[in-house]
Amino acid sequence: MADQGLLAFQRRALINELVHREGGVRVTELVERLGVSDMTVRRDLDALARTGSVEKVHGGALAPLTGRALDEPGFEAKSNREPAAKAAIADAAALLVEPGSVVGVSAGTTAFAVATRLLDRTDLLVVTNSLPVAASLRATDREPGKDAPAVLVTGGAPTRSAALVGPLANQAIASLHVDLLILGTHGFSERAGLSTPNLAEAQTNRALMSCARRVAVVADHSKWGVVGLNGFGDLKAIHHFVTDDRLDAHAQSVLAENVGELIVVSSASGGPDTA
CATH class of the missing domain: 3.40.50.1360 (Rossmann fold)
Structure with a gap:
């Protein structure tokens, strides 16, 4: 079910949580999950990337790698x-x-x-x-x-x-x-x-x-x-x-x-x- 009606800061908090829990997310998955446009998702990812919360990649975002002594993302x-x-x-x-x-x-x-x-x-x-x-x-x-x-x-x-x-x-x-x-x-x-x-x-x-x-x-x-x-x-x-x-x-x-x-x-x- 889509998480519709969320404010921008709520969407971004949810996206950040998903990225760090799963290691990465795709824009298409977020569009379906959040019930918002592709452009809105990309703006949210841009905002999170500026703070260093996520790393933008083609088609989605990943948990940032730099400085992590214990974290080991999966191969995918x-x-x-x-x-x-x-x-x-x-x-x-x-x-x-x-x-x-x-x-x-x-x-x-x-x-x-x-x-x-x-x-x-x-x-x-x-x-x-x-x-x-x-x-x-x-x-x-x-x-x-x-x-x-x-x-x-x-x-x-x-x-x-x-x-x-x-x-x-x-x-x-x-x-x-x-x-x-x-x-x-x-x-x-x-x-x-x-x-x-x-x-x-x-x-x-x-x-x-x-x-x-x-x-x-x-x-x-x-x-x-x-x-x-x-x-x-x-x-x-x-x-x-x-x-x-x-x-x-x-x-x-x-x-x-x-x-x-x-x-x-x-x-x-x-x-x-x-x-």
């Missing part, structure tokens, strides 16, 4: 964040994958985006603890004659972000040798390095890093300054860091001084610069 909620930046980062990161190699792909929506660029690379073995990555590589609805890379799934217990973690995953990973790890992260900062709200995921990410000859972190500008409860990697342990050009100059300078190679892509053109 995170998949709508910064789509242009993720696409450009994924294009650049996929170029780091050498023919005939064993590639680790961690959980996370940006790492998933990289995996989608590898669907036709039949010369690869992909090791992953990501359920969406495994499902994408094993999809049965491909064109006839189109194969995918071989895939090895670590096993483990799933998290909200669709990562397989825990002792089973860590034990499986410890016996492997990976040429390149594509690694996503909840947040990164000068002080804390790479971090996540989930202790088990942090432990599994450390296991992935330990078995990799090279580590390529993929993270857009919105992750800078976000510090999760559990750290899992130092910036100096990263061989390649792929991010977008909306990352501020100070952050780029910190990364350039600490990681092996900084690759900054334009989310508009997709062209990378390296440092």
Whole structure:
């Protein structure tokens, strides 16, 4: 039933509650729920976004990510964040994958985006603890004659972000040798390095890093300054860091001084610069 007749502040309070409870909402859902026009909903979202209560995305809004040490939105909620930046980062990161190699792909929506660029690379073995990555590589609805890379799934217990973690995953990973790890992260900062709200995921990410000859972190500008409860990697342990050009100059300078190679892509053109 639509919540009709609400005043603007009441609508916005309800929208804010829905966004934070569900992780995100669509404009079409709010139009139906509130019984108001599309334009009214968009004005309400603009007002909430100005206060930092929500983050506007195409077609709706998400709970804001920055600064949350304990909050971990689900995979679907995170998949709508910064789509242009993720696409450009994924294009650049996929170029780091050498023919005939064993590639680790961690959980996370940006790492998933990289995996989608590898669907036709039949010369690869992909090791992953990501359920969406495994499902994408094993999809049965491909064109006839189109194969995918071989895939090895670590096993483990799933998290909200669709990562397989825990002792089973860590034990499986410890016996492997990976040429390149594509690694996503909840947040990164000068002080804390790479971090996540989930202790088990942090432990599994450390296991992935330990078995990799090279580590390529993929993270857009919105992750800078976000510090999760559990750290899992130092910036100096990263061989390649792929991010977008909306990352501020100070952050780029910190990364350039600490990681092996900084690759900054334009989310508009997709062209990378390296440092």
